[in-house]
Amino acid sequence: MEMIFHVEDPENSAVYENVSAARSNPAPKKRQGEESTATPASTGVKVYKVISVIVGIICILLVVYIVVQHLGLNDNGSTRDTLKNLTEERDDLRRTLLVVEAANKNLTGQRDELMQKMNDFDSQRRSLTEERDDLRRTLLEVRRQQGWVLFQNRFYYISSDTKSWQDSKADCVQKGADLVIINSKEEQNFLRKFKKRVWIGLTDKETEGVWKWVDRTQLSKSFWIPGEPNNFEGKDEDCGEIRYYDQEDSWNDAPCDMQINWICEQAP
Numbered sequence: 174m175e176m177i178f179h180v181e182d183p184e185n186s187a188v189y190e191n192v193s194a195a196r197s198n199p200a201p202k203k204r205q206g207e208e209s210t211a212t213p214a215s216t217g218v219k220v221y222k223v224i225s226v227i228v229g230i231i232c233i234l235l236v237v238y239i240v241v242q243h244l245g246l247n248d249n250g251s252t253r254d255t256l257k258n259l260t261e262e263r264d265d266l267r268r269t270l271l272v273v274e275a276a277n278k279n280l281t282g283q284r285d286e287l288m289q290k291m292n293d294f295d296s297q298r299r300s301l302t303e304e305r306d307d308l309r310r311t312l313l314e315v316r317r318q319q320g321w322v323l324f325q326n327r328f329y330y331i332s333s334d335t336k337s338w339q340d341s342k343a344d345c346v347q348k349g350a351d352l353v354i355i356n357s358k359e360e361q362n363f364l365r366k367f368k369k370r371v372w373i374g375l376t377d378k379e380t381e382g383v384w385k386w387v388d389r390t391q392l393s394k395s396f397w398i399p400g401e402p403n404n405f406e407g408k409d410e411d412c413g414e415i416r417y418y419d420q421e422d423s424w425n426d427a428p429c430d431m432q433i434n435w436i437c438e439q440a441p
């Protein structure tokens with residue numbers, strides 16, 4: 174392409190020259206000591222280059238501008254979406270917070286109500302415990318007056334008269350108790366302290382040799398005198414007694430119609 178340019182210098186005002194001529198006739202190299210002077214052709218080339226560079230820069234800036242605008246638009250859209258999402262999340266969190274606060278308030282109310290009930294219950298429990306202890310003391314006193322003795326949370330009654338085993342049992346039942354059942358060594362030793370020959374709630378009337386307590390449980394731990402039970406001299410000895418109370422193994426089988434004292438046992 175050929176370009177024509179106009180030089181303002183008056184001396185060269187008439188000169189219009191084809192740039193291609195300048196290309197085909199490059200300026201000779203300066204000789205040493207020669208004064209530097211630019212020809213119109215070389216000036217035109219320079220201007221051409223400058224304009225090309227400027228146009229190139231403008232194009233690059235234009236492209237950059239378009240890209241930046243495009244990115245800016247995208248960024249604006251993305252930012253709007255992000256803001257919208259954040260706003261929605263904030264609103265959701267606010268609603269959730271309100272629900273949680275309401276639930277917390279409700280729970281606090283329930284907790285206070287329960288604590289109040291618990292305090293009332295505890296107060297009632299203390300009151301009832303005191304009443305129970307008073308009643309126990311009163312009952313114990315009444316029982317003592319009736320001849321009952323308390324041992325390991327059980328009441329025992331030692332008779333002052335004598336009866337057969339069956340009549341003794343009937344007397345205990347009439348008192349709301351039964352003939353004593355000996356469950357432990359401690360109980361056995363406690364009963365010996367009355368120092369009386371007494372009926373206990375043990376019998377083999379149902380099946381000879383099979384000793385059972387009055388509550389129909391089978392005998393396990395026993396305190397027979399050595400050699401007992403023996404149906405002494407062929408007699409029908411089907412009822413148990415504490416005979417030699419000064420020794421731990423003090424039980425004997427005896428005829429049930431024998432008249433001796435007895436001991437009743439009752440749960441409180």
Ligand SMILES: [Ca+2]
Pocket residue numbers: 353354355356360438
């Ligand atoms: Ca017992």
Ligand SMILES: [Ca+2]
Pocket residue numbers: 377381382404409410411412426
């Ligand atoms: Ca027998």
Ligand SMILES: [Ca+2]
Pocket residue numbers: 401402403404405410425426427
């Ligand atoms: Ca015997």
